[in-house]
Amino acid sequence: MSKFEFAPMPDNQGFFGEYGGQIIPPELKSAMDAINQAYEEIRQTQGFQDELMQLFQDYVGRPSPIYHAKRLSDKLGGAQIYLKREDLNHTGAHKINHCLGEALLAKYMNKKKVIAETGAGQHGVALATACALVGIPCEIHMGQVDIEKEHPNVTKMKILGCKLVPVTQGTATLKDAVDSAFVEYLKNPKDYLYAIGSVVGPHPFPKMVRDFQSIIGREAREQFQQKFNKLPDIITACVGGGSNAIGLFTAFLDDSEVKIVGVEPAGKGLDTTEHSATLTLGTPGAIHGFKCYLLQDEAGEPLPVHSIASGLDYPGVGPQHCYLKDIERAEYDSVTDEECLDAFMTLSRVEGIIPALESAHAVAWAMREAAKLPKELQILVNLSGRGDKDADYVADKLGL
Template sequence: MTALANDSSNTYGLHDSILPSLDGLYGEYGGKIEHPELAKAMEEIETGFRAIIKDDDFVNEMSRLRQTYIGRPSPIFHAKRLSAHCGGAQIYFKREDLNHTGAHKINHCIGEVLLAKKLGKTKVIAETGAGQHGVALATAAALMGMECEIHMGVVDIEKEHPNVSRMKILGANIVPVSRGAGTLKEAVDSAFEAYLSDLDNSMFAIGSALGPAPYPEIVSYFQSVVGREARTQFLETTGTLPNKVVACVGGGSNAIGLFSGFLGDTEVEKVGVEPAGEGLDTPNHAATMTLGTKGAIHGFKCYVLLDKDGEPAPVHSIASGLDYPGVGPQHSLLKDNNLATYESVTDAECLDAFMALSRLEGIIPALETAHAIAYAMRVAKDMSPDETILVNLSGRGDKDIDFVLDKVDLSK
């Protein structure tokens, strides 16, 4: 694979293993969209991205906003009570839930909106599942005086109503999507259609490290700040690197952000955790990397869950942000090259981890994040007390509280 523009990981911010070729490919995954009008729009975005990341004014503005608006760097926290509860390895968290808007999504949304302004656009359009990307994009758009249009499945609108309210307060126009399953995949379809109808004035601001080129690269570039910070902080805190770094995976943005800081460290195991839903032996899961096959979705190649007709399958997860039948192309390549492993967690395990972290550490995590926490809890007991696990605590669970209250017995 040829690294784009021969940028090294030291100057560009991304490890060579997750840089695309000139064709937007990561090995055999990813790629550029073939639709003529969208292809022209993608080229405009890619050219703009190439320019701004080398522009001192942009770099300085991103640095200023990360520090004074997002609240970076987010801290590393040693979860001592959770670690003692599990037995074995010590569990640490990278506290992305403490960012402004409550998740990692703000990291790339600030960059995407700055890019849209640089391109002379007046509106950003996006999809959202759990609503965290929608809230972050609406926040960045309000900050920079731009219109914001968010497409969201009707199932997720009902489930994640606190985030819907936040988006409305921030001035975003919410477009309910009722077609199909009414979840994240359909929201992506709807958002792309809206973008295609207004290419001159708008920019599609994708919510994860997936889609056609250049989106996987753009999102992973802005999310790589998580991994760079985490590696430095963990060394300063413990004097060594973690044995495992763990993150939930739907599309894969928070995971690629964390992994990017450790891809040069072969001794550190990188683990992505996806939704087993109601069980891998049922059709009600979204375990793309575990049970998917090589295919295409939304204009790019990746591992994808397909139905009997070869179309992207309906999927299920208790976490709306993980409810997607595809995955980012960088993760697909990392899997094939054995540079990361991918595990799965059921809905029931997710809820148990959600409550455990809330009760033991006073941290209410997002249901998406709780998948990664559940995996860490599962494996910690079989590791020694001098081993460590670093989990990307990618988002807080305010949005999920009402949903969880209907699912758990708080008296236990």
């Protein structure tokens, strides 16, 4: 019997404890409720489940393997590090898992356009891919800073046929891309679907994206038991909005022997204003239609945030993560840009795996902790994406 007792996640109003919900205008509530109703209808049908699982297998290449990073573990001299290889998915990250689900939902609802935001471009590429597959026009909003930083993904999105909208207001990064995409969506919520790229936003998106991403944890749990006849001692993943992390965590929530750790961006340091450590230093507030821990000023406005990883550069976080923090089922730690870059290069040169900068945060935490722990302990890292998109940026930054 688990020592953890969970409230509904979410309840019928979309709340995880006190977080989540629908903090939106009345005219948008009916659109969100229609999405929730359609999702609940479609997810019960065998046809939808079969189509999604077939695509996961034959299109995405699931199940993604678990890999023992033996040379890295030996180098650190402590706990053994294993990687859940979401970087091997078609399009190079975990994002394709929920994008396929959202694109199929848009098709089911007869939507005429799918709109989304993207930070690092992984969600944008995955959604453009899924929309090309089902034949629905796609529009992606992306901050100008991220467009310049993540050029390979920008090129892929254009090749895949999506309309790319550069966002120059504010800090021209992820939060501003979300703002811009919401404005476009509000022009015609009846005919458009806003395919949110993480477990954030108004209900039902935190639930829906989690459900699609939970394939990660279900696979990992079964794979680990098959390999070792036990569960990992620690599981960890990077957290920005938190979709790859909740995708891994969900299958292990009832396993009290498994320690769960989310890793946030400490940026240039928690003692500076240039970080995105929302769960570490944020306070409860509201952003983009839901309640969560938020990095905010005295007036409740989101603060500018920073991370070397564009996909983690967000002042809020998924409501389920907030709830798991409060009930102490999950811990949330942070690593700096410098630690992230070191992990990026170390994993590349010791294991021949170039991780996304986002994923390198979780690798950095695992490296830091593994060195302190006994060799018989096992840490499972969700390697949420590959680093093709970051290679030129890192090379320039390090003078390679």
